[in-house]
Amino acid sequence: MGETRMMYSKATLRANKPPRKGYQGVLSYKDEGGVWREKRHVLKATTKTDAKLELARWREEMEEKAGTMGDPSLKGVGIAVADYVDGIVDELEASGQVEAATVRSYHGSARYIRFAFSEVKMGELTPEQVREWEQGMVADGYSSSTIIKTHNLLKQAMKRAVERDVIPKNPLNTVRPPKRKKKNPGINALDGNARARILGLLGQMEATRITVAAQIALYTGMREGEICGLKWSDLDLQNGQLWVRRSIALGEGGAYEKLPKTDRVRDVVYPQTLACILKEWRATQKEEFLGEGEPWTADEFVLGTPSAYLHPSVLSRSWATLARSFGVKGTAGRLPTFHDLRHTWATMFLAAGGDVKTAASNLGHAKASMTLDVYASCDPDAKRRAADIVERAMLPHGA
Known part of the structure; x- marks a missing residue:
C-alpha cells in the first residue's frame, strides 16, 4: 500500500x-x-x-x-x-x-x-x-x-x-444495516363501495385544491408530485387528455421541480367527469387570481396559487385530515393515504379488464412487469373469479 x-x-x-x-x-x-x-x-x-x-x-x-x-x-x-x-x-x-x-x-x-x-x-x-x-x-x-x-x-x-489508501479496510464490510420494513404493508386501495362514498362526499363539498387533487388521483392514477406539477397548458379538456411533464419533488432544501419519475413525458387519458370538474375548478381559480389582482394564464399550476405551486407534503397532510373526517377505509383496513388513491385507480382499472400495458403507461411505470408485480394479486375478488372461470371451462360443452 x-x-x-x-x-x-x-x-x-x-x-x-x-x-x-x-x-x-x-x-x-x-x-x-x-x-x-x-x-x-x-x-x-x-x-x-x-x-x-x-x-x-x-x-x-x-x-x-x-x-x-x-x-x-x-x-x-x-x-x-x-x-x-x-x-x-x-x-x-x-x-x-x-x-x-x-x-x-x-x-x-x-x-x-x-x-x-x-x-x-x-x-x-x-x-x-x-x-x-x-x-x-x-x-x-x-x-x-x-x-x-x-x-x-x-x-x-x-x-x-x-x-485511495486513506484507510486499510472498510469498517462497514462486516456491518449489516437493519432489514427494510414496510410501514404499511400491502396495497390499501378503495373497493367499489368506498370509491363511490368518497367520490360522493368530494362532490358535495366546495371545490378546493385538495378535493380537486383527490379527484384527479382517483380518475388518473397520477402521483401526488405529478399532480402538484400539473399546469393548465398540459391539459386538453376537450378530448380528456393530459401530459405529465414535470413533478414537484422534496429535497433537503425544500420542494423543487423535476422531470417525472421515469424522466419521460407521458400522456394520460381521463373521463369527461373529471374534465367537467377541472373546467369548473379553472373558473374558480381564475376568479381567485382576479380577486388578488393577479393575471391568470394557461401556464399556471392547476393546483397553484398566484405565488406558488401546491407543496406535495401539504397535499398529503391535508388529504390525511380529510380522510379521517370521511372515516372510509381501504382494503387493508387503514385510512387511505393520498398515494392509496393512485393504487385505487390501478386496481379498479385492472379489475375491470383493463390491459396491463395501458395501466403501466398511465401510471408511469417503466415496464408492464412492474405493474404486474405490484397489482397482480391486490384485487380481493380476482382469485374467486379465476376459480369460477376454471370451473366453467371444465364443464362439458352444452352442460
Missing part, C-alpha cells in the same frame, strides 16, 4: 466578485493544530457546470500532490469521518454524474453521519461503533429506509477511502 492519501474536507465553488467574471475554487482543511485553513485557485471555466468539473479535477490534483509531497493538509486517517463523507458528497455533486435529487438525499444522510461521527477520525472508526450507532437510530424511531440510506452512503465513502 502506498503513502497515506491526503484529503481536503470540503471543496467550494465561489463566483468572483464583480466586475471580475468567472469562478474560483476553495479547498478547506485543518492544519496540524486543528485550525481551519483554505487554499484558493482561480478557475479558467466560464460556466458553472464546467467550473464544477474543473474544481473536482483541481481537488484531485492537490490531493495527489499532498499525498506524495507531505502537504500540511490533514491526512486521510486523521480527518473526521463526517468531514470525509461531506467531501465525497461534494465530489459526486461536482462531477455532474449524479442526479440532483440523489445529491440532496446524500446531503440529508450526511447530516446523520455528522451528528454521530463529527469527532471520530477516519483511522479510528470501527464496526462496533457503526453497529451501536445504527441500533441507536432504530431505538430512536428512525425508519429502516433512512438508516439504510445513511448506512449505504457511509459504506460508499469508506470504500472510496480504501481505494
Whole structure:
C-alpha cells in the first residue's frame, strides 16, 4: 500500500466578485493544530457546470500532490469521518454524474453521519461503533429506509477511502444495516363501495385544491408530485387528455421541480367527469387570481396559487385530515393515504379488464412487469373469479 492519501474536507465553488467574471475554487482543511485553513485557485471555466468539473479535477490534483509531497493538509486517517463523507458528497455533486435529487438525499444522510461521527477520525472508526450507532437510530424511531440510506452512503465513502489508501479496510464490510420494513404493508386501495362514498362526499363539498387533487388521483392514477406539477397548458379538456411533464419533488432544501419519475413525458387519458370538474375548478381559480389582482394564464399550476405551486407534503397532510373526517377505509383496513388513491385507480382499472400495458403507461411505470408485480394479486375478488372461470371451462360443452 502506498503513502497515506491526503484529503481536503470540503471543496467550494465561489463566483468572483464583480466586475471580475468567472469562478474560483476553495479547498478547506485543518492544519496540524486543528485550525481551519483554505487554499484558493482561480478557475479558467466560464460556466458553472464546467467550473464544477474543473474544481473536482483541481481537488484531485492537490490531493495527489499532498499525498506524495507531505502537504500540511490533514491526512486521510486523521480527518473526521463526517468531514470525509461531506467531501465525497461534494465530489459526486461536482462531477455532474449524479442526479440532483440523489445529491440532496446524500446531503440529508450526511447530516446523520455528522451528528454521530463529527469527532471520530477516519483511522479510528470501527464496526462496533457503526453497529451501536445504527441500533441507536432504530431505538430512536428512525425508519429502516433512512438508516439504510445513511448506512449505504457511509459504506460508499469508506470504500472510496480504501481505494485511495486513506484507510486499510472498510469498517462497514462486516456491518449489516437493519432489514427494510414496510410501514404499511400491502396495497390499501378503495373497493367499489368506498370509491363511490368518497367520490360522493368530494362532490358535495366546495371545490378546493385538495378535493380537486383527490379527484384527479382517483380518475388518473397520477402521483401526488405529478399532480402538484400539473399546469393548465398540459391539459386538453376537450378530448380528456393530459401530459405529465414535470413533478414537484422534496429535497433537503425544500420542494423543487423535476422531470417525472421515469424522466419521460407521458400522456394520460381521463373521463369527461373529471374534465367537467377541472373546467369548473379553472373558473374558480381564475376568479381567485382576479380577486388578488393577479393575471391568470394557461401556464399556471392547476393546483397553484398566484405565488406558488401546491407543496406535495401539504397535499398529503391535508388529504390525511380529510380522510379521517370521511372515516372510509381501504382494503387493508387503514385510512387511505393520498398515494392509496393512485393504487385505487390501478386496481379498479385492472379489475375491470383493463390491459396491463395501458395501466403501466398511465401510471408511469417503466415496464408492464412492474405493474404486474405490484397489482397482480391486490384485487380481493380476482382469485374467486379465476376459480369460477376454471370451473366453467371444465364443464362439458352444452352442460
